[in-house]
Amino acid sequence: MSNTLTTKNGKPRATVAASDPKIPNLTPEQLEEFGDELDAIRQRILADLGEEDAAYIRKIVKRQQQFEIAGRALFYLPPAWPLAVAALSVSKILENMEIGHNVMHGQYDWMGDPKLNSRIYDWDTMAPGENWKYGHNYIHHTYTNILGKDRDIGYGILRMDEDQKWRPYYLGNPLYAFLLMIFFEEGVALHDLEVDRIKTGERTWEETKKVGKPIIRKVRKQVLKDYVLFPALTGPFFLSTLAGNAVANIVRNIWSFNIIFCGHFPAGVATFTEEECENETRGHWYYRQLLGSANITGGKLFHIMSGNLSHQIEHHLFPDIPARRYPEAAVEVRALCEKYGIEYNTGGLTKQLWTVARKILRLSLPTRTRNTDPAPAAPADADLVAA
Amino acid sequence: MGTITTKLLGSKAVAALTSPHGVDRYLEMFNPMWAATEVRARVVSIHRENPDAVGSAPVATLTLQPTSTWRGHRAGQYVQVGVELPGSARRMTRCFSISSAASLPGERITLTIRANDEGQVSKFLVNAQPGQMLHLSQAEGEFTLHESAATPTNNHLVMISGGSGITPVMAQIRTLLRDGYDGRANRKVTFIHFARSEQDQIFAEELAAVAEGDNHIDVHLHYGDATFSEFELRRLVPDFKNTDTWACGPGGLIELIRAAYGEENPRLRVEFFKPPAFSTGAAGGDVSFTRSGESAENTGATLLEQAEALGLKPEFGCRMGICFSCVKTKTDGTVRNVLTGEESSLPDEEVRICVTSPVGDCSIDL
Numbered sequence A: 001m002s003n004t005l006t007t008k009n010g011k012p013r014a015t016v017a018a019s020d021p022k023i024p025n026l027t028p029e030q031l032e033e034f035g036d037e038l039d040a041i042r043q044r045i046l047a048d049l050g051e052e053d054a055a056y057i058r059k060i061v062k063r064q065q066q067f068e069i070a071g072r073a074l075f076y077l078p079p080a081w082p083l084a085v086a087a088l089s090v091s092k093i094l095e096n097m098e099i100g101h102n103v104m105h106g107q108y109d110w111m112g113d114p115k116l117n118s119r120i121y122d123w124d125t126m127a128p129g130e131n132w133k134y135g136h137n138y139i140h141h142t143y144t145n146i147l148g149k150d151r152d153i154g155y156g157i158l159r160m161d162e163d164q165k166w167r168p169y170y171l172g173n174p175l176y177a178f179l180l181m182i183f184f185e186e187g188v189a190l191h192d193l194e195v196d197r198i199k200t201g202e203r204t205w206e207e208t209k210k211v212g213k214p215i216i217r218k219v220r221k222q223v224l225k226d227y228v229l230f231p232a233l234t235g236p237f238f239l240s241t242l243a244g245n246a247v248a249n250i251v252r253n254i255w256s257f258n259i260i261f262c263g264h265f266p267a268g269v270a271t272f273t274e275e276e277c278e279n280e281t282r283g284h285w286y287y288r289q290l291l292g293s294a295n296i297t298g299g300k301l302f303h304i305m306s307g308n309l310s311h312q313i314e315h316h317l318f319p320d321i322p323a324r325r326y327p328e329a330a331v332e333v334r335a336l337c338e339k340y341g342i343e344y345n346t347g348g349l350t351k352q353l354w355t356v357a358r359k360i361l362r363l364s365l366p367t368r369t370r371n372t373d374p375a376p377a378a379p380a381d382a383d384l385v386a387a
Numbered sequence B: 001m002g003t004i005t006t007k008l009l010g011s012k013a014v015a016a017l018t019s020p021h022g023v024d025r026y027l028e029m030f031n032p033m034w035a036a037t038e039v040r041a042r043v044v045s046i047h048r049e050n051p052d053a054v055g056s057a058p059v060a061t062l063t064l065q066p067t068s069t070w071r072g073h074r075a076g077q078y079v080q081v082g083v084e085l086p087g088s089a090r091r092m093t094r095c096f097s098i099s100s101a102a103s104l105p106g107e108r109i110t111l112t113i114r115a116n117d118e119g120q121v122s123k124f125l126v127n128a129q130p131g132q133m134l135h136l137s138q139a140e141g142e143f144t145l146h147e148s149a150a151t152p153t154n155n156h157l158v159m160i161s162g163g164s165g166i167t168p169v170m171a172q173i174r175t176l177l178r179d180g181y182d183g184r185a186n187r188k189v190t191f192i193h194f195a196r197s198e199q200d201q202i203f204a205e206e207l208a209a210v211a212e213g214d215n216h217i218d219v220h221l222h223y224g225d226a227t228f229s230e231f232e233l234r235r236l237v238p239d240f241k242n243t244d245t246w247a248c249g250p251g252g253l254i255e256l257i258r259a260a261y262g263e264e265n266p267r268l269r270v271e272f273f274k275p276p277a278f279s280t281g282a283a284g285g286d287v288s289f290t291r292s293g294e295s296a297e298n299t300g301a302t303l304l305e306q307a308e309a310l311g312l313k314p315e316f317g318c319r320m321g322i323c324f325s326c327v328k329t330k331t332d333g334t335v336r337n338v339l340t341g342e343e344s345s346l347p348d349e350e351v352r353i354c355v356t357s358p359v360g361d362c363s364i365d366l
């Protein structure tokens, strides 16, 4: 880290590396205090978990199943095809996001229900839960936005940060992003193979086989279910059911891709280097999570359909707290941000998406000037009001 | 549900259609008694066994109707019962011996449960209402009779129980009398039981009837301070060391019986309940990693660090409590969550060992 500056009124101020807004501009003491305050929020919510949270997730599961059954059944009625696809898409989105993603984070482990346990649950996508949990819960959530460590930066395909060195390959950035969106499910499944790291020799074939077998098994099951058995069950409507299932899967892909890309790639989100995060304290870790994530504003239904990942900031601060609690945590987190002068990155879906799209386009070309994004940290002349 | 429906719902095709969640997740939505692989049960009735007991915990027998997925049980086995306690939404799972005679698939069973002071689950069950749904495991345990009651033999069997340990033994006696020819056990059975007091004796009437009947079973009941004595057993069964014996009761009783039979005597089968471990509330004590057989003095560090210090290599990821890679089962003792400071003494609790440190004695399945 760098030198400690002092504000006009003599209060200790940010540690700032003049040109690099990514470096935490809080003193170690402030960081610690900041961490303690977040811990307190976390603890208060954890202590309050109970019947309401259990009833909520069970209700979501029930709704999801109703949509699923309705969707599968409506394929027997050809004129209702759009309805069937819609119901099945909603079911898949709910299952992947508010249920699958969150349950596999261990958010409901405290209930002791094997059906909602992170170690047992597997979701309705081609990515085997076991692989995904390693790459996501451990690597992505621990090393969030650290270049070279967080494999979710660009998923090993895209250039999503200036500090990723440009190569002619990245001219295809927008195309790759589009394809990843359409085939997001397949992309997430293959992501854990870390193909890029096999090429560089960082990963052995043995390791790859261990990750690859479950993928093959899972893909086979998903294909059998959605593209063979259910279509076959509708007899003469085989093709229309097959097409419907494919569309539902793609609708889900597009939706989750967009929500997830709005979580870490809108303008103003910071990335970090490994050196910056060496011997990181808990306070600094919280700080990095905050700077490395962005929220999307919206109504209640929107939050549910996004698995509350519209509260990506709170999710990254408290990944193991039931997601339905993020809105209430957000109120306090925002207040904390104001207190410490940290930017709280939030905006409507269109605004966030637009900046993501711009970034994808811009980074397809070599970077000329650095930091064209607005600085993520507090503006340099802002006073920092501590405590 | 009929067996054909059960078979169909349990089939590979249905599993493929409902992958990756399994069919039970959908069936339960329609009717809690429908299941293809999971076992659940409805409480049919509850019978208080010791209504007059003063100063001792209430005991009740619950009659359960399991789902058609129940595979039946052999006398002496136990079952894991899971309930969501009101107000907490947390499912707790405990083991209880089955007190009814051996059952066939789908048949009703009974559990006889003492509402221990510390036992939230047993208290809840003893006071449950008919209609309450429970989560069950299949029957488990090897504390079973190896011979068929229907075939008379010359073998002499010894059963010794103490307190609530009478439950699985009762299941065995009931099975022998039910399945044996002519309502008799058709082999010599010596049954010795120790209870706190006569008022506290559960199954008292049935035991009296068994004692009186001409059924090849000798019943010896001891109350109050009487404890097991080898001398007494030798008087009843001179060659007890070479006699097939089933013993179930508190740890102390089992220790005495084991000493009498000699270490590793294959004729002796035991089942005992552990006294709950009470925490000293301070660091110190011993941490044991039961699977690997390692144990050491508790240094107060996290369980993950202590395990690593002993040369164990448990799986981990973030080491900060967010990824759940390191979850293990704490079988006994008290632990503190180092992030929240919260302490917990629940048995068989899943903990993230990277953010959990033991308070006093503690056992981890690792």
Ligand code: FES
Pocket (backbone or CB within 6 Å): B315, B316, B317, B318, B319, B320, B321, B322, B323, B324, B325, B326, B327, B352, B353, B354, B355
């Ligand atoms: S190692 Fe990640 S939760 Fe323990």
